[in-house]
Amino acid sequence: MTLLESKTTRRQVLKGAVAAAVLWTGRSLFKPLFAQQSGLLARPVAQVPTDPTDALWGRARATRVPMNPQNLVLPRVAEAGANEIVVRALYDSDRLGVLVEWRDAHKDTDLGTVLQYRDAVAVQLPEDPSQSVPAFTMGQEGNAVLIYHWKSDWQFSPQYDVDEAYPNMHAAWYQYSGVAAGEMPEAEDYLSRGRKEFLTAAAVGNVLADPRAQESIGPVQKMRAEGFGRLEPHPDQDAAGSGVWADGVWRIAISLPRKQEKFRLADGDSLPLAFAVWDGSRDERNGQKAYSAWNTLRLGAVPAVERKRGAPGWLVPFFSSVWGAIIAVLLGALGLDLWRGRRHKKEQRGSGEQ
16 A cells, blocks of 8 residues: 555645645734744843833833733624834833834824814733733722823823914903903813812812823823723822923833832843724724734843744644645645545446446
8 A cells, every 4th residue: 555545645645635725824914923932031221211212212112912802791893003013121120111113194192172182192001910910901800900001191181272373362250260250271270279069070080180280190090990991099199200292103101110019020031011092083992993912021031942943833834835836736736636636446346347
């Protein structure tokens, strides 16, 4: 019996043809897959910068992270503004710094007009890495996540308010604002000189409506979540950072302590990070955003053993190249020829018995 006459061998050849065809068909999926698996690497510096234009960021390794439209739950989007972000990371003795960049043709920072939405980015990490990795969809009950959320309006809103948006508008007298007739009152006027109960949300402690609280926190707010609908400000506001928009690109630097309430990120440690981006010009807000799955961040160099273990090897690049297509075609043709030969033999046996 020859090799090609073996029933088992024919079946294996057919399976090989199918596998090669699948590899070739899905070759476009392997690049982003292994790009994510390569992980994020944080490099040490004397002091983590909070300026996104600082030259120190040039020392960090840039990693591309694919983003997906949030189409899992309502309110969803079919297509998000950010398809990809570039992430860099640095750390010093006390803090971890993350620089996030993405292309955005519009700088959306003006919330002084109606139906305007801000640009924003968030960095998410487990609250307690000793537990199993929480769901990347903002964690789940009993397994929370921490979110560091940069908001463009919190950084730039003092420059863009309703009077800047409409410089020729007429201002009447707002008797409870604390300003004279003919002047346009700001939110802070109600809180400092007027009657704050007429700015209800700020009066009850909602930082989204309180410019003084926003200035105290800074443009990056720390929050905590245990799943959808369970997002709240964190009591410890320990973030720092800033953003800059130039030539159609946002660059946002976010700095956070290595020591959190339930863990400390030591040299050589790994930590899952996920990201979200909002494009205000596309009316993205709340759950309408682009998001990433978890990406592994490591402080310091990746050990050689892990680099070797995590590498995709030669099979995936080989089969995802033109050689993969050639092998798929050859194996497919061989499998078809074997099937035809086997069918022909059955037909001959059938005619002989007659």
